[in-house]
Amino acid sequence: MKASGRNTEVKRLKTRVRLILAASVIAPYFFFGCSGRRSEPLRGALDVSDPKVGHGQMVFMDKCDKCHPGGDAGLGPSLNNKPLPGFMVGFQARHGLGAMPAFAEDELPKGDLDDVVAYLKALRKNG
Ligand code: HEC
Numbered sequence: 001m002k003a004s005g006r007n008t009e010v011k012r013l014k015t016r017v018r019l020i021l022a023a024s025v026i027a028p029y030f031f032f033g034c035s036g037r038r039s040e041p042l043r044g045a046l047d048v049s050d051p052k053v054g055h056g057q058m059v060f061m062d063k064c065d066k067c068h069p070g071g072d073a074g075l076g077p078s079l080n081n082k083p084l085p086g087f088m089v090g091f092q093a094r095h096g097l098g099a100m101p102a103f104a105e106d107e108l109p110k111g112d113l114d115d116v117v118a119y120l121k122a123l124r125k126n127g
Contacts, residue, residue, distance in 0.1 A: 039070040039080065039123075046126050056119030059112045063103065064093075071123045076100055080124055086117040 048054040060071075071080030076099075079089075090113055096102030103113075 039072050043126050046122060048122075050118070050122070052115045052118040053122045055112075056115030056117070056122075059108070060116050060119050063108060064116065067100070071120065079120055080126075083124065084120070086114075086121070089113075089117050089120060 046053075046057070048057055060068075067074050067076040068079050072078045091097075092100065093103045093108060093113055093116070108116075
């Protein structure tokens with residue numbers, strides 16, 4: 001009798017731990033997911049006729065999009081809703097402050113980085 005009572009208590013404790021774990025996994029999605037979405041379909045399609053913007057978009061998709069999806073917030077903050085000067089984007093990409101990885105010159109050449117900045121500026125102006 002006593003042993004089964006302890007078993008139920010252990011089960012209850014395990015459920016509680018699982019709930020807390022689940023909540024801590026889900027919570028960031030609410031936190032980041034609700035912030036500053038400005039991309040399609042809320043905004044129109046981006047004009048990528050400028051080759052710098054078009055190329056910057058490709059580089060962005062390759063290197064940055066997984067954490068800043070379409071310039072929105074993902075694992076990283078949104079980039080399309082604030083007036084980040086080009087040099088700050090460059091500095092952040094080179095030095096990776098906080099939880100972001102750094103991109104060295106051989107991984108992200110200066111020309112590519114300049115085009116990413118042009119793409120981000122176009123994104124911000126869009127709409
Ligand atoms: C592995 C995920 C990841 C990748 C890949 C990534 N970032 Fe980030 N980025 C982050 C995180 C996380 C932050 C927030 C850093 C902090 O302050 O802790 C951030 C912050 C930034 C900021 C500063 C935003 C602000 O509001 O201050 C800029 C600019 C930025 N990233 C640009 C880029 C660019 C450009 C690329 C691609 C070359 C890129 N990121 C790739 C995760 C990432």
